[in-house]
Amino acid sequence: MPELPEVETIRRGLEKTIIGKKIVDVEVRLPKIISIGPAVVSNIRKNSAVTAKKFRTLAVGHKIIGVSRRAKMLMIDLSGLPAGRQGPLTILVHLKMTGQMIFAKKGEKKAVKIFNALNSRRETLPHQYTHVIFKFSDGSHLYYNDIRQFGYLRLVRDQDLEHVRELAEYGPEPDDKKFTVQYFMDKAMTRPKLSIKQFLMDPKIVAGIGNIYSDEILYWAKIRPARVLRSLDLADFSAIYRAVPKVLKGALKAGGSSVGDFFRVDGSEGHYGRVHMVYGRYGENCRVCGEEIMRVKLGGRTGSYCPHCQK
Ligand SMILES: [Zn+2]
Incomplete structure (x- = not known):
């Protein structure tokens, strides 16, 4: 399971690659990875095609304006849209046991190992464990892979972030001055x-x-x-x-x-x-x-x- 250094490494990687990019499509291959709203995401959950479709509708058209982190939760900040459409949104990503986020430039055939073991095979993305694919206007892609399927991508309105229980309950970051x-x-x-x-x-x-x-x-x-x-x-x-x-x-x-x-x-x-x-x-x-x-x-x-x- 990724811990703070791993999640922060991913955050820095995302910051270098996806900021400023506009989402033109979201392909949800496994709907149970997706959720909407501030409610706690259970480890046991069902696939809902309706939620997946709604997630796509809400996310498409937004630009990524920031990637932050709180404890092991990644927070991908999306721009607001003109009046009448959904306001500022954040995608909360928890990788749990085996979640991965891999970026590929336009036309890039990215092959990654399934496991970090010597004999693990490399597979070109998307592979059988790729559950969500973000497509950006410049032709690049962001893949969410997860073998164990405990991780999630949760779309929350910025105004509801304060109601996300995990975020409220996390103790201080190790470099926070509150951590004495x-x-x-x-x-x-x-x-x-x-x-x-x-x-x-x-x-x-x-x-x-x-x-x-x-x-x-x-x-x-x-x-x-x-x-x-x-x-x-x-x-x-x-x-x-x-x-x-x-x-x-x-x-x-x-x-x-x-x-x-x-x-x-x-x-x-x-x-x-x-x-x-x-x-x-x-x-x-x-x-x-x-x-x-x-x-x-x-x-x-x-x-x-x-x-x-x-x-
Ligand atoms: Zn010793």
């Missing part, structure tokens, strides 16, 4: 028995940290993922707090971690996976001390850690 070590500790004190890994992964505490980066942050903070919050002292919290930007900025610089099926907007891979210290390295040796990397189950997720480097 004091805030971090105050939140931790309300749930003393929770593990630090689960705490870091809670989007209401801080936005955009999932399984990969919680493991990496805790490695650099020298704290084991299963440690419960009440066992941590000020020095521990400070170390974790400092590791958050260190890890996320490093990952962003590398274009994210291509594990599973994350690819950048141009179809290329992120490189942070090559420097992971613990995530995905169970049974391998620690790059620093040589000890074998261990794993621990925490609330349905698995944390990896070095038993020597982390206390």
